[in-house]
Amino acid sequence: MLSFSYPWLGLLILLPVVMFFSPKHLTRQIALRFSHFDKLIEVTGTQPNSGAVVITPLWWQRILICLTYLSLVIAATKPVWLGEPVAIEQSGREMMVAVDLSGSMEARDFVDPEGIAVRRVDGVKLLLNDFLSQREGDRIGLIAFGDEAYLQAPFTDDFTIISQLLSEMDVRMAGAGTALGDAIGVAVNHFEHSQANNKVLILMTDGRDTTSKYPPIDAAHFAGEHEITIYPIAIGDATNVGEEGIDFDMLERIANYTGGRVFTALNGDDLVEVYTALNQLEETLFDSYTIRPKFELYYWPLTVAVTLNLIMLLIAAQKRRKGDLHG
Incomplete structure (x- = not known):
């Protein structure tokens, strides 16, 4: 039978949802004033936008982040497998x-x-x-x-x-x-x-x-x-x-x-x-008295998280190496 030593830690799975819907934090910084900004735009042919630049992760990076976080939450709950009761x-x-x-x-x-x-x-x-x-x-x-x-x-x-x-x-x-x-x-x-x-x-x-x-x-x-x-x-x-x-x-x-x-x-x-x-x-x-053999399972989700991240790092490194060779 599967059991969790700290099941209440499973509530951490809701943390990303809370963070997604929480108000965004904006940091004000001093900007450089340029009197001929309009002329600069005409010369460069660019369009002005907001100062914040958000790097959007790729689809596989999103999946990796989700799986890693899910694995860490599961490991934190410390899952154990309880064997059949044994009378001593x-x-x-x-x-x-x-x-x-x-x-x-x-x-x-x-x-x-x-x-x-x-x-x-x-x-x-x-x-x-x-x-x-x-x-x-x-x-x-x-x-x-x-x-x-x-x-x-x-x-x-x-x-x-x-x-x-x-x-x-x-x-x-x-x-x-x-x-x-x-x-x-x-x-x-x-x-x-x-x-x-x-x-x-x-x-x-x-x-x-x-x-x-x-x-x-x-x-x-x-x-x-x-x-x-x-x-x-x-x-x-x-x-x-x-x-x-x-x-x-x-x-x-x-x-x-x-x-x-x-x-x-x-x-x-x-x-x-x-x-x-x-x-x-x-x-x-x-x-x-009666005992139930207990087998710790927390290392399995940790192993999954570490393995997936290592694979992705190896793939990214391989692509970067190929790009450097072609460059």
Whole structure:
């Protein structure tokens, strides 16, 4: 469908008509007085006329002027061609990721793709960057927790921001303890305004709670009541004991209360099952809107005007050159 961005500029097409019927402007100039003017006319054999000399354009010049002005007026209205409406829908899943930054995440029992044992927290960063690359269309939120739990980013599809925040995280940045229950509580509070059909919390931790004000099991019950599914991902070697040991019992209880499942991540390949489970979740329609493709057409009348004037200039120059040769 043809449309004009500035249709009111089309009134400029009436300007030449107004100028044609407007009073002519006459400029008075001092004339040379000659006492024997009559004798001069007799000698030269000419007839006197008014002092104003109007050069009348040729027929093709009149047409060129009209077409040029018409083209400029049409271009000024900025014509556009509107395509067929296209419905755009944004759908996906909303997931909150909570990252443990406690002192136990300093343990070097995570194997990177090159086979080198790195810190658990560095392994988490590797896993989450790979995770983000698999989540096109989804919205991800980020929580960091140690002695306290802090929301780092609300739900967003700008994964560049999430990656940047992850790169800046480090062990003990939020304290040396593990406030596992508080992290779940922060996630539940943030999900209150979510309209997603499936609410998912991915809990990346060693699972040994130490400083929570809100007990993890109670927090899991609270999350289950709000229909939030928790997928704990145990980071590190399951055979470790003591401070660096993984509390699988607690992670299993948290997952069971919310309908989730515990996963173990010693390397990047262990997340394949996580991706499979998440991809089976129903997507939620976040937003829906309609757009119409717009194609600018203003340059077409401008091209016509420039082309016609160039052709006429070339023709006039050619005629003038032939005249000079014959002269």
